Amino acid sequence: MMNTTPVATVQPWYDVRHADPGIFIIEEPHHTERVKSYLIVGEESAMLIDTGMGVGDMGGLVTSLTDKSVFLVNSHAHVDHIGSNNQFEERWIHEAEAEEERLIAGVGNERLRNVLAPELLTGPLPDGFDIETIEFPPSPPTHVMLDGHQFDLGERVLEVLHCPGHSPGGIALLDGANGALFSTDVAYAGLLYVFTPEDLPVYHASLKRLAELESELMTVYPAHDDSPVEPALLSKLAHGIGDVIEGREPNRRESDMALYEFDGFSLLLMGLPEMA
Secondary structure, eight states: OOOOEEEOOSOTTOEEEEOSTTEEEEEOTTBTTOOEEEEEEOSSOEEEEOOTTSSSOHHHHHHHHOSSOEEEEOSOOOGGGOTTGGGOSOEEEEGGGTTOHHHHTOBOHHHHHHHTOGGGBSSOOOTTOOTTTOOBOOOOOSEEEOTTOEEEOSSOEEEEEEOOSSSTTOEEEEEGGGTEEEEETTSOSSEEEEOSTTHHHHHHHHHHHHHTTGGGOSEEEESSSSSSBOTHHHHHHHHHHHHHHTTOOOSEEETTEEEEEOSSOEEEEOOOOOOO
């Protein structure tokens, strides 16, 4: 794993590291999911990929890291990636998730108390944070994007790769000139989630697409667990999910879920017929 440099911050909920020039890894280390957002700074503007769990002041943190104007690109609309969306005026998401209720109507307290349940925390919540009242206000997207869209930050261009399977509008972002892939929730070395059997071949196709880029990449930045990681992870994930499609038996089967364990990652497949 490449070396990164810690960046001091007054917000204890976040762990910030500087990777390649212009790339900040923003981790939320006190939750088992270890969610990561990314600030990518170009010569003219800066892009924030996702806003995390809504526990810290993401807007204030980003302002402390760059004086460039910042716009938000959501990799998808799951609750652990949209928590501070309302702090940003310009918000992009793939067209397939532009009408997600979590964005249009917000997220209520009961759902968020489940996401931030004590057994999922590995450290304290920040002083002044009230788990009993937290809600995500509406944060509808101001712009939608499709596969192939390019964001030019000035001397750094990122291309949108539509990678459905984990979610309908899930994306990765490719910085081809610098050999960097922001693989978001599509690819990481941890517990992967696929919510219906019908999504599995779609997810496999997305992983194969990313694996085809391996020879062009130097670094992969996922949204969970370790980051950065070696590009070889991509083909490893694609091969593993391919084995599941070809009939590999799960390591564990319970209710409507099956768990498949591999070297360095695992897959939880949901939405299966209930076991008798």
